[in-house]
Amino acid sequence: EPEVTQTPSHQVTQMGQEVILRCVPISNHLYFYWYRQILGQKVEFLVSFYNNEISEKSEIFDDQFSVERPDGSNFTLKIRSTKLEDSAMYFCASTKRAARQQETQYFGPGTRLLVL
Amino acid sequence: AQSVTQLDSHVSVSEGTPVLLRCNYSSSYSPSLFWYVQHPNKGLQLLLKYTSAATLVKGINGFEAEFKKSETSFHLTKPSAHMSDAAEYFCVVISPGTYKYIFGTGTRLKVLA
Structure with missing residues (x-):
């Protein structure tokens, strides 16, 4: 079964440094999203992306x-x-399509980022 | 604004006993609701989703959930817990016209031998 993959699984960086988190979505999917979960808090929406443009973004x-x-x-x-x-x-x-009603989002395993 | 509330942060059950994970939603519209499960070091996997076709929704691994509009609830149940069910479970709402999922805080299920 096709899966979303993410690399790296863990990333440690120093404050002020740039990081790039990578994702390989399912191959025939067209809409892409990033979410984050701070330890002990909710999973929060960051951004959605379609056709090389941001569709929606949060205040984060x-x-x-x-x-x-x-x-x-x-x-x-x-x-x-x-x-x-x-x-x-x-x-x-x-x-595959916009996350309108009933559309299922397929998630990767996540990248744990630690900023020191 | 749409939101979901998961009433229990942790639930412990014995193997073979029923599972009940509670979720209440708040939505101005007829919501779309999902349950996802996350096992350690794995991605979020869809268990089931409410599509408004039927109020009782059956998912994978023997889980089901019932949409109750009068109670604004979408509780997840399973008749008999298995050790492999130990994981974190998320209730999610999405509203028409938006692209984003809104997550509950999660419920960690522990299954005791």
């Missing part, structure tokens, strides 16, 4: 964040200058 997704689909398979989340509060588990997800 400020200028320090960017997303890109650099080729036909990868979908990346870049944090330009990491802060301590960026430490979290980051999940990538994809769907």
Whole structure:
């Protein structure tokens, strides 16, 4: 069964450094998402992406964040200058169609980011 | 605004006994509701989803959930717990016109031998 994959599984970085989290969505999916979960808190929506554009973003997704689909398979989340509060588990997800009613999002296993 | 509340952060059951994980939703519209499960070091896996076709929804691994509009609930149940059910479970709502999932805080299920 096709799966969403994410690399790396764990990332440790120093505050102020740039990180890039990578995701490979399911191959025939067109809509892509990033979520994050700070330890002990809810999973929160960050951004959705379709046709090389951001469809929707949350208030968390400020200028320090960017997303890109650099080729036909990868979908990346870049944090330009990491802060301590960026430490979290980051999940990538994809769907065939827009996440309207009933559409299932398929999630990757997550990347655990630790900012020191 | 749409939201879901998972009433229990931790639930412990003995193997072979019923499982009940509670979720209440708040939505201005007829909601779409999902239950996802996360096993350690794994992604979030869909258990089941409410599509408004039937109020009792059957999912994978023997789980089911009943949509009760009068109680604004979507509780997850299983008649008999198995050790492999130990995981974290998330109730999720999505509203028409948006692209995002809204997650509950999660319920960690522990199954005792």
